[in-house]
Structure formats: structure tokens, C-alpha cells
Amino acid sequence: MPALDLLADLVTTEWLAAHLDDPGLVVVDASVLGVETPAGFRWLSGLDEYLIAGHVPGAVFADLLEEFSDPDGPYSFTRPAPARLERVARELGIDDDVAVVVYDTSLGHWAARLWWLLTSAGVERVAVLDGGLGRWRADGRALETGFEPPRTAGALTLSPNDARWAEREEVDAIVAGEADAALVCALSASDFRGETGRRPRRGHIPGSVSVPVSSVVDRESGTLLRGDALETRLAAVPTDGTRRIVVYCGGGIAAAGTAFALRRAGHPDVAIYDGSLDEWAADPRAPLVSLV
Structure with missing residues (x-):
């Protein structure tokens, strides 16, 4: 066949x-x-x-x-x-x-x-x-x-290919400034700010930027944004096009949608933090930033 x-x-x-x-x-x-x-x-x-x-x-x-x-x-x-x-x-x-x-x-x-x-x-x-x-x-x-x-x-x-996944140790290193990668949160903007969330500890991982998975999809057609429209949504990501990007959310699902969009936009080194906030927020020693 x-x-x-x-x-x-x-x-x-x-x-x-x-x-x-x-x-x-x-x-x-x-x-x-x-x-x-x-x-x-x-x-x-x-x-x-x-x-x-x-x-x-x-x-x-x-x-x-x-x-x-x-x-x-x-x-x-x-x-x-x-x-x-x-x-x-x-x-x-x-x-x-x-x-x-x-x-x-x-x-x-x-x-x-x-x-x-x-x-x-x-x-x-x-x-x-x-x-x-x-x-x-x-x-x-x-x-x-x-x-x-x-x-x-x-x-x-x-x-x-384990490089497509990020573990807690890598995220720790990014937050500490010991690893050069961008952190992207794929949850809603209100979750990112700490206004909403299903976990007792709310907010986002320090240094991360907000690119909700809903923002990379056309609201009327449900299709993935393309061209300049997608680039506009991804403009907050601090990368020169080659820098590693680690995407997270609550449990690694919304992150997959944003990570997929980043790869479609031409970013070659994108990884999903599989534990995401389910792991990070469960550790009281792990810092979270709330904007409220």
C-alpha cells in the first residue's frame, strides 16, 4: 500500500x-x-x-x-x-x-x-x-x-525526541536565568494574571509571556491563524526565531495548541512543559507571579 x-x-x-x-x-x-x-x-x-x-x-x-x-x-x-x-x-x-x-x-x-x-x-x-x-x-x-x-x-x-518536551529542571533553570529559553503560557489571559484558575495558587511562572491558545485561532472559522495575523498573536514571544521556546498551561493540553502554532510560524525549537502548572503550582517553593 x-x-x-x-x-x-x-x-x-x-x-x-x-x-x-x-x-x-x-x-x-x-x-x-x-x-x-x-x-x-x-x-x-x-x-x-x-x-x-x-x-x-x-x-x-x-x-x-x-x-x-x-x-x-x-x-x-x-x-x-x-x-x-x-x-x-x-x-x-x-x-x-x-x-x-x-x-x-x-x-x-x-x-x-x-x-x-x-x-x-x-x-x-x-x-x-x-x-x-x-x-x-x-x-x-x-x-x-x-x-x-x-x-x-x-x-x-x-x-x-525528548527535546520536544521540557522537564521541571529545565524550567527551574530558565526562571533562574541559567538557561536561555522563552517561557510561554497558553492559558487564558485572566489565568495568566492570576484572576482566575482552578488551582489554589494562581498566576504564571516568572518571566513567561501570555499567548492563550484561543488567541491563535480564528474566532469565526475555528481555523488556525496564518501569516501576519498569527505573527501578531505571537509577537510577545521574546525570540529571534532560533531561541528555544517552552510552552506550558495547566496540564500540557492548551500548551500543545500554542506550541503547534509556534511551529507553524517557523520556530524550530519548541517544547511543551508536560507537568505545567499541575506540577509547578503544587510546589509551594516554586514562584508564581500574580498581577492582581
Whole structure:
């Protein structure tokens, strides 16, 4: 089976619709839902929405809450070890012979998280659907309901790139001025200022700048900003185009959306702080800056 050629790491609904029947393509719904409950905020799998409300025809569902996270990790979305990632990716039909397009029902940051997990592990042909399922629906394209059984996968060769991830020690060094990198917060501007937040300790990591994931997406179309519009949103990032950029949020999800946008804008050395504020704010010794 010849490999499908992805022209970029971001594809349009037009491109996907034209290639849906290609046997060398695996389409993945990576949606997660955030809901307020009487017990407080919680994340829920998007599986029910995928099954009942509908999905891109032929798309399989990826469980980012349980399968594509480390169940023994200290935080909700701790990235899985390579062996686990290989197993759960193959269970979705992903192998060395296919191209993968991922999407979600939100701002694209869940899809970007799965894109980041796969590409940083060495999966070569992966793209995000620009605008996600919202754009697909708005374009009047067909949906399917119910479960889509994955194809049987062959071998999946991984070659993890740990430089795409930042650990607590690196962030400590950046804050202390011992490492030359820019820190970017992908949470909302109000979370950055410390006005809002789900953690007892609010604010942002010292020295970081605010680039909310919502700011790199067009509000009307849901698609990623491009050209000058994207550059304007990223103008606050102190970099000459080669400096390393470490992006964080609450748990490494919104960070993936902003990090993806930074790579699309041509920044070659971008990393996600996987522990993000789940780890940083839990340490009372770790400084946080509040603007309120």
C-alpha cells in the first residue's frame, strides 16, 4: 500500500474529504470534554459525543484521558512511555504505512496534543484537521455515528525526541536565568494574571509571556491563524526565531495548541512543559507571579 503524502502538518476539510477513502489514511477523533459538575470541574471522554452526535466518516476514537496518558503518572495528562504509546497507537490502526489526520470538537488543542505525542515519538506522517469537527460541520460535510473499528496495524517504528518536551529542571533553570529559553503560557489571559484558575495558587511562572491558545485561532472559522495575523498573536514571544521556546498551561493540553502554532510560524525549537502548572503550582517553593 503506497503511503499517502501529507503536504503539511495542517490539512483542510477539503483535502480530508477528497482523501477519506484512501486506505493509507487513518482519521482520529481526539476530543475531550470539560464539564462543570456539583463536585467541581472535570474532564470527560468525548467518546459518547463521537458515538451519538457523530464524527468524520471512518474516524476512530482516541482516548486521551486514559489510553494516551500515563495511568501511573503524577498528573492527569502525563505523557505515556514509548512502549505504551506504540501499543495504543497501533490499537487505532496507526503504523509505519499510514498517514494520520487528527481533529477534535474544541479549539484544536486536543488534536495538537495527540499530534505532539505522535510526532515527538517519531511518527512521521501526522496532520491536524484545520478547524476540527466544527469546521467539518460548518462546511456541510457528512457525519457518521456509532463505533468505527480500527484497521489492523502492522509495525510502528518509534524514535522519541525528548527535546520536544521540557522537564521541571529545565524550567527551574530558565526562571533562574541559567538557561536561555522563552517561557510561554497558553492559558487564558485572566489565568495568566492570576484572576482566575482552578488551582489554589494562581498566576504564571516568572518571566513567561501570555499567548492563550484561543488567541491563535480564528474566532469565526475555528481555523488556525496564518501569516501576519498569527505573527501578531505571537509577537510577545521574546525570540529571534532560533531561541528555544517552552510552552506550558495547566496540564500540557492548551500548551500543545500554542506550541503547534509556534511551529507553524517557523520556530524550530519548541517544547511543551508536560507537568505545567499541575506540577509547578503544587510546589509551594516554586514562584508564581500574580498581577492582581
